[in-house]
Amino acid sequence: MYTTGITPQKGVWWKPAHKSEKVWFTIAFAWCMVLFAMMPFWHLRGGQNPSGTRSRVDPAAYRTRVQEFVQQYQVATDNGIPVVAPPAGSDIYLQGQMWMWLPVLQLEEGSEYTLHLSSVDVNHGFNLYPFNINFQVVPGYDYALRVTPTEAGDFRVVCNEFCGVLHHTMVGRIIVRERGSSAVAALLGSDVDKGGDR
Amino acid sequence: MSTTTGAPASGAFRVCPTTGLKVHRDADALIKANAVVATVALLVGGLAAILVLLTRWQAVHLLDEVWFYRVLTIHGMNMLIFFILFFEMAVLYFASAVLLNSRVAAPRVGWVAFALMVLGAGMVEWTMFAGKADVLFTSYVPLRAHPLFYLGVILFAVGALVVVSIFFATLVVAKNERTYEGSVPLVTFGAITAAIIAVITLVHGAAIYIPTFLWSLDLMPMDAEVYRMVWWGLGHSSQQINVAAMVAIWYLLGALTVGAVVVNEKISRTAFVLYILFISMASAHHLLVDPGFGPAWKIVNTSYFMYMAVLASMLHGFTVPAGVELGMRLRGFTQGVFGWLRRAPWGDPGFSALVLSVVVFGFVGGITGVTFGTEQINIIAHNTLRIPGHFHATVVSGTAMAFMGITYYVIPLIFRKRVAFYGMARWQPYVFAVGMLIFSMAMTFAGTFGVPRRHWDITFTNAPFDVAYSPAVDLMIGVMAVGGLLAALGGGMYILVTVWSVFFGKPLGEDCTDAALAGSVPPGVYARPFLELPEEDVAVEVHGRLGTMPGTMVLVLVFLAAFVLYYFANWKLLSFVWRVG
Ligand code: HEM
Ligand SMILES: [Cu+2]
Ligand SMILES: [Cu+2]
Numbered sequence: 001m002y003t004t005g006i007t008p009q010k011g012v013w014w015k016p017a018h019k020s021e022k023v024w025f026t027i028a029f030a031w032c033m034v035l036f037a038m039m040p041f042w043h044l045r046g047g048q049n050p051s052g053t054r055s056r057v058d059p060a061a062y063r064t065r066v067q068e069f070v071q072q073y074q075v076a077t078d079n080g081i082p083v084v085a086p087p088a089g090s091d092i093y094l095q096g097q098m099w100m101w102l103p104v105l106q107l108e109e110g111s112e113y114t115l116h117l118s119s120v121d122v123n124h125g126f127n128l129y130p131f132n133i134n135f136q137v138v139p140g141y142d143y144a145l146r147v148t149p150t151e152a153g154d155f156r157v158v159c160n161e162f163c164g165v166l167h168h169t170m171v172g173r174i175i176v177r178e179r180g181s182s183a184v185a186a187l188l189g190s191d192v193d194k195g196g197d198r
Numbered sequence: 199m200s201t202t203t204g205a206p207a208s209g210a211f212r213v214c215p216t217t218g219l220k221v222h223r224d225a226d227a228l229i230k231a232n233a234v235v236a237t238v239a240l241l242v243g244g245l246a247a248i249l250v251l252l253t254r255w256q257a258v259h260l261l262d263e264v265w266f267y268r269v270l271t272i273h274g275m276n277m278l279i280f281f282i283l284f285f286e287m288a289v290l291y292f293a294s295a296v297l298l299n300s301r302v303a304a305p306r307v308g309w310v311a312f313a314l315m316v317l318g319a320g321m322v323e324w325t326m327f328a329g330k331a332d333v334l335f336t337s338y339v340p341l342r343a344h345p346l347f348y349l350g351v352i353l354f355a356v357g358a359l360v361v362v363s364i365f366f367a368t369l370v371v372a373k374n375e376r377t378y379e380g381s382v383p384l385v386t387f388g389a390i391t392a393a394i395i396a397v398i399t400l401v402h403g404a405a406i407y408i409p410t411f412l413w414s415l416d417l418m419p420m421d422a423e424v425y426r427m428v429w430w431g432l433g434h435s436s437q438q439i440n441v442a443a444m445v446a447i448w449y450l451l452g453a454l455t456v457g458a459v460v461v462n463e464k465i466s467r468t469a470f471v472l473y474i475l476f477i478s479m480a481s482a483h484h485l486l487v488d489p490g491f492g493p494a495w496k497i498v499n500t501s502y503f504m505y506m507a508v509l510a511s512m513l514h515g516f517t518v519p520a521g522v523e524l525g526m527r528l529r530g531f532t533q534g535v536f537g538w539l540r541r542a543p544w545g546d547p548g549f550s551a552l553v554l555s556v557v558v559f560g561f562v563g564g565i566t567g568v569t570f571g572t573e574q575i576n577i578i579a580h581n582t583l584r585i586p587g588h589f590h591a592t593v594v595s596g597t598a599m600a601f602m603g604i605t606y607y608v609i610p611l612i613f614r615k616r617v618a619f620y621g622m623a624r625w626q627p628y629v630f631a632v633g634m635l636i637f638s639m640a641m642t643f644a645g646t647f648g649v650p651r652r653h654w655d656i657t658f659t660n661a662p663f664d665v666a667y668s669p670a671v672d673l674m675i676g677v678m679a680v681g682g683l684l685a686a687l688g689g690g691m692y693i694l695v696t697v698w699s700v701f702f703g704k705p706l707g708e709d710c711t712d713a714a715l716a717g718s719v720p721p722g723v724y725a726r727p728f729l730e731l732p733e734e735d736v737a738v739e740v741h742g743r744l745g746t747m748p749g750t751m752v753l754v755l756v757f758l759a760a761f762v763l764y765y766f767a768n769w770k771l772l773s774f775v776w777r778v779g
Contacts, residue, residue: 018465162338167653
């Protein structure tokens with residue numbers, strides 16, 4: 001005899017399941033296995049994984065590394081923020097801090113870079129506009145992701161982790177130039193002060 | 199005579215004083231106190247919700263940036279922590295003392311715990327309103343709040359832990375004093391699940407808030423990533439408490455409103471146990487795009503070891519409607535595949551809240567949650583509006599909706615009052631759920647364009663570089679505002695009905711004929727949920743391949759189709775973005 005969920009169960013309640021329940025259990029279980037298998041599968045065959053190389057880094061050391069990077073490759077200044085054009089395939093750095101992204105990166109379409117993300121103060125969020133790509137930027141940790149910009153364009157980095165009262169003003173820039181075009185030519189089209197104030 | 203032992207198969211409570219459910223005075227008072235404070239938190243959090251909503255709606259942009267983040271902190275803490283947890287404390291007393299017809303073990307300690315929780319919550323409120331804790335409810339270090347903020351959370355959690363202990367002690371008392379026979383009912387079993395998870399959660403809570411409190415006093419260092427991991431050990435497990443409590447209430451509402459049966463105790467109880475077994479792994483899906491962890495750890499943990507907790511929810515998602523369907527079929531509502539649904543008491547706010555909670559939780563909250571919690575798909579979801587879109591469909595449309603539904607039964611059964619403005623109460627679940635549905639779907643949709651959560655100005659007026667979202671985003675934000683305001687109206691109706699009933703409501707009185715009660719309490723309270731069950735199992739018609747619960751089978755298959763579609767559509771979306779690895 002059936003009872004409701006508020007009736008104490010006298011005797012044994014471990015009874016064979018209903019046929020419909022068995023059917024649904026089997027379907028649901030199989031679906032869960034698909035859900036599970038998709039993640040390893042995408043590591044093998046998919047192009048977007050959040051793996052990267054992860055290491056600890058002292059925020060002060062990271063700041064120094066970013067400064068060196070800027071000195072090495074700066075080509076211009078944009079809104080007071082240095083613009084760097086690192087060679088294709090190199091290690092590139094982005095520093096989150098209250099409340100800006102440093103520097104502006106100029107990349108080449110179709111080349112793979114190793115993008116290092118870290119923060120020198122609180123947590124920040126890396127969000128690439130208009131593509132919706134998101135990573136957490138955590139102080140003390142260097143998140144090195146291999147990225148390949150698949151198309152040329154003028155992109156933004158929006159901070160999407162609350163980082164204090166001016167959080168909403170924290171927007172950075174990534175310029176992706178067409179394959180084969182020179183760094184300077186790409187800048188002509190955009191509103192960057194070429195030459196800069198280095 | 200006690201009503202629970204030897205209760206009729208429908209297991210229903212009687213509301214009349216003479217045959218009534220024996221509610222012990224302590225349980226009664228503790229339930230009332232916790233429920234009242236929960237409602238106050240809901241009111242504060244709800245007013246904050248409106249302010250936050252009207253700020254995110256850029257056309258209005260009500261608050262300045264300082265107050266926006268402050269009020270958002272207030273909204274998160276009051277809703278997610280204070281409202282939900284105070285309500286759950288009431289649920290624990292109900293599921294132990296009331297359902298097992300027992301006295302509360304150590305009621306005095308219960309009051310001390312209550313005082314601790316109120317004190318802790320008060321400290322947190324003060325720091326937030328005074329502008330000393332503008333850190334949002336996650337308080338990620340190294341953002342720093344006043345030490346009393348962390349201390350308040352600790353006191354609150356200690357109080358909650360004490361209530362959980364009283365719950366377990368009450369189970370022992372009931373067993374020893376033989377207030378019921380056999381095994382505890384399923385609803386109590388679900389509450390036990392929630393309570394066990396609560397212990398795990400609160401241990402994580404201590405592990406994170408005590409060091410953070412010391413850190414806020416400059417007594418020890420704190421690592422930002424370790425904080426995130428341990429904090430989400432608390433933050434996510436606590437969502438699993440909410441899920442377990444909500445599912446327990448689904449079974450309870452099913453029993454009270456239509457006399458839903460438990461199709462199979464083994465399946466339902468095993469599904470609850472799965473929640474416990476796999477819960478401590480759950481913090482991972484907040485850390486999928488974090489630099490602290492490798493892919494193997496992320497995959498195993500985000501899937502709760504191969505999605506066993508998802509399996510559990512999918513089982514409950516079947517057994518709850520199946521129990522309603524079978525219960526009604528056994529009582530003669532056998533027409534066709536959906537005849538039982540057509541004849542269901544849609545005007546009973548307990549029943550409509552049950553259905554809306556199951557549907558929105560499953561279709562919107564569940565599907566988006568599993569999808570966004572997939573290691574790689576999280577890349578296109580993390581920290582966008584998709585996330586609050588998801589959890590307003592789980593913890594709000596699911597848990598909070600279920601809590602609201604059960605309140606309409608708590609008012610007559612525990613407070614022994616009639617439900618004030620009963621006509622409004624009948625509409626309330628629809629207004630709230632439809633509003634929330636629109637709100638969370640619009641939010642989720644805006645999030646697919648990358649619109650950030652927790653953001654004061656998505657026109658980026660003061661930013662060094664311009665960002666212009668697609669016009670579709672403006673539209674979605676407008677829709678979100680309309681849905682959110684509708685939901686807020688539904689929340690307001692709930693508060694008005696409950697507060698008025700409890701403080702100025704008419705008592706039930708001695709006359710408990712149908713005529714005396716109709717139109718002032720939900721029908722499940724007096725009209726026995728559709729007659730008692732027949733003593734013998736009646737043969738229920740089998741509908742071909744669809745079996746004995748054909749309606750439910752159709753519904754879950756529709757659900758599965760939506761799930762598969764949304765899930766793979768997101769893989770497709772992901773494949774369009776830059777290659778990253
Ligand atoms: C009355 C209906 C409600 C409305 C209109 C509403 C509205 C909102 C809005 C606009 C946000 C801000 C999203 C953002 O900017 O990131 C938000 C955040 C949030 N809401 Fe609600 N909400 C409601 C009810 C609830 C309830 C009942 C709960 C919990 C039980 C809840 C929990 C949260 C949480 C945890 C956040 C995140 C806060 C944060 O990101 O720090 N809300 N809500
Ligand atoms: Cu930031
Ligand atoms: Cu979670």
